[in-house]
Amino acid sequence: MTYVCHSDFHDHAALPFVLRDETRADVSARERLLDAAFGPERFAKTCERLREGRAPASGLALVACVGDECVGTIRFWHVQAGERAALLLGPLAVDARHRALGLGRKLIVEGLFRAMQRGHKAVLLVGDAPYYNRFGFERALTRGLVLPGPVDDERFLGLELDPGALVGARGLVRPSGARAASRRPSCMADAALSRAA
Numbered sequence: 346m347t348y349v350c351h352s353d354f355h356d357h358a359a360l361p362f363v364l365r366d367e368t369r370a371d372v373s374a375r376e377r378l379l380d381a382a383f384g385p386e387r388f389a390k391t392c393e394r395l396r397e398g399r400a401p402a403s404g405l406a407l408v409a410c411v412g413d414e415c416v417g418t419i420r421f422w423h424v425q426a427g428e429r430a431a432l433l434l435g436p437l438a439v440d441a442r443h444r445a446l447g448l449g450r451k452l453i454v455e456g457l458f459r460a461m462q463r464g465h466k467a468v469l470l471v472g473d474a475p476y477y478n479r480f481g482f483e484r485a486l487t488r489g490l491v492l493p494g495p496v497d498d499e500r501f502l503g504l505e506l507d508p509g510a511l512v513g514a515r516g517l518v519r520p521s522g523a524r525a526a527s528r529r530p531s532c533m534a535d536a537a538l539s540r541a542a
């Protein structure tokens with residue numbers, strides 16, 4: 346599914362862009378975007394323990410493109426949140442030259458819309474609450490859940506796509522997505538993991 350949008354946030358900088366499913370051809374551009382946004386430390390994050398070796402949820406790896414250039418990325422992953430099935434959102438990144446034009450918002454809204462269409466009931470993430478609160482993500486929904494590593498608790502947020510889906514959710518959050526085809530970790534990943542060890 347693809348759609349073309351014109352950013353309505355800044356008339357002086359109307360930005361025609363396309364949101365579409367990520368393809369194999371987007372992988373290098375996506376990794377460059379993530380390296381620029383988060384640096385090599387991204388591989389040492391606790392959320393990476395829920396993503397590594399797994400494929401993203403079906404239909405929930407999206408890119409935003411301006412012309413031929415991939416300028417935004419979002420992916421969602423299957424996790425088991427205690428006894429509840431959920432998605433993990435992230436990473437989300439927009440190229441620094443194209444920020445504050447609504448691309449991040451469009452990627453999130455489209456991702457959540459697709460997640461609902463596919464019957465997913467809840468979404469978790471670790472991120473900046475002042476940004477994600479506007480989409481309905483709340484700390485209160487994750488208080489009974491534990492991530493498989495250190496994290497700033499106030500950044501651990503949840504959203505119910507189906508009301509009540511996270512009520513009473515307790516326990517460890519574990520990866521539950523399909524195994525990805527194996528590939529050699531990048532040099533950046535090696536370096537970050539050895540620093541984190």
Ligand SMILES: CC(C)(COP(=O)(O)OP(=O)(O)OC[C@H]1O[C@@H](n2cnc3c(N)ncnc32)[C@H](O)[C@@H]1OP(=O)(O)O)[C@@H](O)C(=O)NCCC(=O)NCCS
Pocket residue numbers: 382383437438439440443444445446447448449450451471472473475476
């Ligand atoms: C966060 C990010 C994806 C937002 O993308 P974007 O396309 O600029 O976002 P939007 O245009 O939809 O929204 C911009 C608004 O979000 C706010 N915002 C952006 N990042 C924010 C943050 N970390 N915390 C709080 N507000 C934030 C902007 O100030 C702006 O506010 P306004 O609408 O009141 O002017 C982008 O800044 C980015 O890639 N950052 C680096 C990676 C990152 O931090 N990813 C998210 C992990 S928390």
